[in-house]
Amino acid sequence: MDMALGDREQAGNAANLGTRPLAIEARGLVKRFDDFLAVDGVDISVPEGAIYGVLGPNGAGKTTTLRMLLGIIDPDAGVRRVFGHDRPHDIARLIGYLPEERGLYPAMKAIEAIAFMGALRGLPLAEGRTRGLELLEAHNMAGAAERQIRHLSKGMAQTVQLLGTLVHRPRLVVLDEPFSGLDAINQGKLERLIRRLADEGTTVIFSTHVIHHAERLCEGVAIIAGGKVPYAGSVEAARDRIPAQVRLETRAREGAWMQALPKDTRREGDFFMFSLPDGGVEPLLRQLIAGDAGILSLSIERAGLHDAFVHIAGEAAAAELGDGAGEELN
Amino acid sequence: MAHTPTARLSMLRAAMVIARRDFLAILFSRSFLFFLLGPVFPAVVFAMSGGLGQAKHENKQEPRIAIQMPSADIERVLAAHYKLQDELGRDRIPHFLILDRAKGHAELDIDRALADRSGRIGATLTGTLDDPVLTGTQQRLNEWRGYVAMQLAVARDNSNLAYPALQTETITTSGAETKNRRQDTAQISMTLLFLLMMLLAGMVLSNLVEEKANKIIEILAAALPMDAVFLGKLFAMLAVSLVGIAVWFTGVGLFITLAGDVGGIGMVLAGMPTPGVGWPLFCILFVLNFSMGYLLIGSIFLAIGALASTVREVQTLSMPVTMLQLFIFFFASFVLVDGAPILELAAILFPLSSPFAMTARAAQDETLWPHLVTLIYQIAWVTLFIRWGSRLFRTRVLKSGGGGNRLPLRQRLLARWRKRAT
Numbered sequence: 001m002d003m004a005l006g007d008r009e010q011a012g013n014a015a016n017l018g019t020r021p022l023a024i025e026a027r028g029l030v031k032r033f034d035d036f037l038a039v040d041g042v043d044i045s046v047p048e049g050a051i052y053g054v055l056g057p058n059g060a061g062k063t064t065t066l067r068m069l070l071g072i073i074d075p076d077a078g079v080r081r082v083f084g085h086d087r088p089h090d091i092a093r094l095i096g097y098l099p100e101e102r103g104l105y106p107a108m109k110a111i112e113a114i115a116f117m118g119a120l121r122g123l124p125l126a127e128g129r130t131r132g133l134e135l136l137e138a139h140n141m142a143g144a145a146e147r148q149i150r151h152l153s154k155g156m157a158q159t160v161q162l163l164g165t166l167v168h169r170p171r172l173v174v175l176d177e178p179f180s181g182l183d184a185i186n187q188g189k190l191e192r193l194i195r196r197l198a199d200e201g202t203t204v205i206f207s208t209h210v211i212h213h214a215e216r217l218c219e220g221v222a223i224i225a226g227g228k229v230p231y232a233g234s235v236e237a238a239r240d241r242i243p244a245q246v247r248l249e250t251r252a253r254e255g256a257w258m259q260a261l262p263k264d265t266r267r268e269g270d271f272f273m274f275s276l277p278d279g280g281v282e283p284l285l286r287q288l289i290a291g292d293a294g295i296l297s298l299s300i301e302r303a304g305l306h307d308a309f310v311h312i313a314g315e316a317a318a319a320e321l322g323d324g325a326g327e328e329l330n
Numbered sequence: 331m332a333h334t335p336t337a338r339l340s341m342l343r344a345a346m347v348i349a350r351r352d353f354l355a356i357l358f359s360r361s362f363l364f365f366l367l368g369p370v371f372p373a374v375v376f377a378m379s380g381g382l383g384q385a386k387h388e389n390k391q392e393p394r395i396a397i398q399m400p401s402a403d404i405e406r407v408l409a410a411h412y413k414l415q416d417e418l419g420r421d422r423i424p425h426f427l428i429l430d431r432a433k434g435h436a437e438l439d440i441d442r443a444l445a446d447r448s449g450r451i452g453a454t455l456t457g458t459l460d461d462p463v464l465t466g467t468q469q470r471l472n473e474w475r476g477y478v479a480m481q482l483a484v485a486r487d488n489s490n491l492a493y494p495a496l497q498t499e500t501i502t503t504s505g506a507e508t509k510n511r512r513q514d515t516a517q518i519s520m521t522l523l524f525l526l527m528m529l530l531a532g533m534v535l536s537n538l539v540e541e542k543a544n545k546i547i548e549i550l551a552a553a554l555p556m557d558a559v560f561l562g563k564l565f566a567m568l569a570v571s572l573v574g575i576a577v578w579f580t581g582v583g584l585f586i587t588l589a590g591d592v593g594g595i596g597m598v599l600a601g602m603p604t605p606g607v608g609w610p611l612f613c614i615l616f617v618l619n620f621s622m623g624y625l626l627i628g629s630i631f632l633a634i635g636a637l638a639s640t641v642r643e644v645q646t647l648s649m650p651v652t653m654l655q656l657f658i659f660f661f662a663s664f665v666l667v668d669g670a671p672i673l674e675l676a677a678i679l680f681p682l683s684s685p686f687a688m689t690a691r692a693a694q695d696e697t698l699w700p701h702l703v704t705l706i707y708q709i710a711w712v713t714l715f716i717r718w719g720s721r722l723f724r725t726r727v728l729k730s731g732g733g734g735n736r737l738p739l740r741q742r743l744l745a746r747w748r749k750r751a752t
Contacts, residue, residue, distance in 0.1 A: 074724075089338065103546040105355065117553075
C-alpha cells in the first residue's frame with residue numbers, strides 16, 4: 001500500500017477527532033539549526049479537551065516541535081496557533097509546560113518552587129502558595145512543602161515540578177517525555193492525573209517514545225520521524241491503517257481448501273495468518289467448511305498502535321523520511 | 331478545574347518575577363556573604379603593603395655626600411649649606427657626611443665608600459674649595475651637581491647675600507587648581523566605577539551558568555519572553571550590586587568613624603573638591619551611570635552565557651570582554667587627561683564608555699541636561715543589547731532535546747570554519 005506523503009498526511013489529518021475547537025493548530029512548521037533540519041513541515045491539530053500524544057524515536061523532532069508550539073523558539077516557516085493565538089507567550093497563563101530536562105532551583109523550598117512556577121504564569125505568589133499546599137496535600141507530600149528541593153528524592157522533585165506546571169490551572173498542559181525517569185507506580189499515578197485533567201476539560205499533549213502510554217491514554221497522536229509527521233489523527237484511525245489479522249487453526253494440514261486462503265497467508269506454527277479480507281471472513285469460512293478443512297479456531301486480531309507505528313514509520317522510510325536523526329542538508 | 335484568565339504579564343511585571351526570585355536567592359545565599367567579604371581581602375593586602383611601605387620609608391636614610399677637604403674648607407662649605415638650607419628648605423638640598431682628617435677620620439677611599447652596601451654615601455666631595463671634585467654615579471651627579479656648585483660658590487665667595495622679604499598672600503583655590511582637582515575627582519570616580527563593574531559583572535555570568543546547570547532556563551523561556559527573563563536577571567544583579575555597594579560604603583564609613591582614618595581614606599575623601607554638579611547630584615549620577623554601565627556589560631555577559639555551555643568556555647569567552655572593559659577604562663581615562671572635545675564626544679557616544687565619560691563630566695562640569703540626554707541614550711543601548719542577547723540565547727541555547735548545544739563551542743566554531751574553508 002504505497003501512498004504519497006501528501007495523501008498520507010491528508011488521510012491522517014482527516015482521521016476524525018471530532019468537531020471540537022482546536023487548542024493547537026500547526027501547519028508546515030519548519031526549524032533548522034545551522035545545517036541541521038530538525039523539523040520539516042509538521043502539521044498538528046489538537047482539539048480542546050483531548051489527550052494527544054506526539055510519538056517518535058529520540059531525535060525525531062518531538063521536543064523542537066513542542067518548543068515551537070509553545071513559542072520557546074520560533075519556526076523558520078509555517079504557522080502555529082494556540083487557542084487561536086499566534087504568539088503563545090500572550091496566553092502563557094493558559095499553558096502549563098513540563099520540559100524533558102527537569103530542573104528546579106535546589107535551594108528553593110518545594111512550596112516556593114510551585115508558587116514561583118505559578119508566578120511565571122501570572123498567578124499571585126500568595127495564591128500560588130495556597131494552591132501549592134493543596135496540591136502537595138493531595139499528593140501526600142504536605143510534609144515536603146518546607147523542604148528544600150535539594151533534600152527531596154528525585155521522584156518527589158519531579159512531582160513538585162509537575163505540580164508547579166499545574167498550579168495556575170492551565171487549559172493546555174504540555175508534557176515533554178513525562179514518563180521518563182519514573183518508576184511503574186509513579187507512571188501509573190501520572191497516567192491517572194492526565195486522565196483526570198482531561199476529564200476536567202484540560203487539553204493534554206505529551207511526547208513519548210513509549211507507545212503503550214500513548215495507546216492507553218491518547219485520543220489522537222502525531223507520529224513524528226526524521227522531523228516529519230507521516231501521520232496525525234486519531235489512535236483508532238492509526239490502528240485501522242493496518243488490516244486486522246486473521247488467525248486460523250485447522251485440523252487438516254493440507255487440502256484443496258487452501259486455494260481459498262488469501263494470497264498474503266503465511267504459516268506460523270500450527271496457525272495460518274492472513275489479513276482480514278475486504279469482504280469479511282464469512283465467504284472464506286463457507287469455503288473452508290465446504291473443503292473440509294476442519295476449523296479448530298479462528299480469531300480476528302486488530303492491530304495495536306505499536307504495529308501501526310512500525311507500519312507508518314516503515315512507509316515513512318520508503319518515502320525518504322530519514323532515519324529519525326534528522327536530515328543533513330548540503 | 332477553574333482556569334486562569336488569559337491576559338499576559340507585562341514585560342516589566344514578568345521581569346520583576348524573575349528579578350525578585352534571583353535577588354532573594356542571591357541575597358540569602360552563603361555566596362553573597364563571601365561576595366561582600368570580597369573587597370576586604372584586597373583592602374587588607376593594600377593596608378599591609380601600605381604599612382610595609384611606611385615602615386620602609388621610616389627606615390630609609392637618604393644618601394649623603396661624604397666630604398673630605400681641608401678643615402677650613404669644610405667649615406666654609408657647612409656654613410654655606412646652613413645658609414641655603416634656610417632659604418631652600420631642609421629637604422631640598424643634599425646633606426653631608428663630614429670626614430675631617432683633622433678630627434681623626436681616616437683617608438677617604440672613594441671607591442670603597444661608594445661601593446659600601448649600606449648606601450649611606452651617594453657621592454664624595456674631595457679636593458679643595460678652589461679645586462673641588464664631586465664623584466658619584468651619573469644619576470647622582472645630575473641630581474646634585476647644581477646644588478653642590480651653588481653651595482661651593484656661596485662658601486668660596488663667603489658673601490652675605492641679602493634675600494628680600496617676600497610678601498605672600500594665600501587664596502583658597504584658583505581656576506587652574508579647581509580644574510586639576512576636579513580632574514582628580516573624575517579619575518577617582520571613574521576608577522571606582524570601573525572596579526565595581528569588574529567585580530560585579532561576573533556575577534551575572536555565574537548566575538546564568540548556574541541556571542543552565544539547573545536546567546530551569548527552559549521553564550522560564552516557555553513562560554516568559556526571553557527579553558523579560560534577561561531584564562529580570564539584570565535587574566536582580568543590579569539590585570544585589572547596589573546592596574553590595576551600600577554595605578561596603580557603610581562599612582568604610584563606620585570603620586573610619588570608629589577606628590579613625592586608617593590609611594588616610596577619610597582624608598582623601600575629605601580632600602576631594604566638590605564635583606561640578608555638587609555632591610548629592612554627583613552621587614545620584616554615579617549610581618545611574620554605574621547602573622547603565624552594569625546593565626550594558628551585564629547584557630554582554632548574558633550573551634556570553636548563551637554561547638558557552640561549560641564554565642571553562644565561560645572563562646575563555648569572558649576574557650576578551652574583560653580586556654574590552656580595561657580598554658574602555660583606559661580610553662575614558664585618556665580622554666579625561668587629553669581633554670579634546672571630539673574624543674570626549676566619542677567616549678560619550680560609544681555605549682560602553684559612555685557611563686565613564688559621563689561620570690567624569692559630572693565631576694568637572696555643572697551642566698545637567700547632557701546627563702539626561704545620555705541616560706536616555708544609554709537606556710536605548712541597554713534595550714538593544716538585551717534584545718540582541720536574548721535573541722542569541724534563544725537561537726543558541728534551546729537547540730535540541732538535551733537543552734544545550736550538541737558540541738563544545740570550540741568544535742562548533744572549528745566545524746563552521748572548516749565548512750567555510752571548503
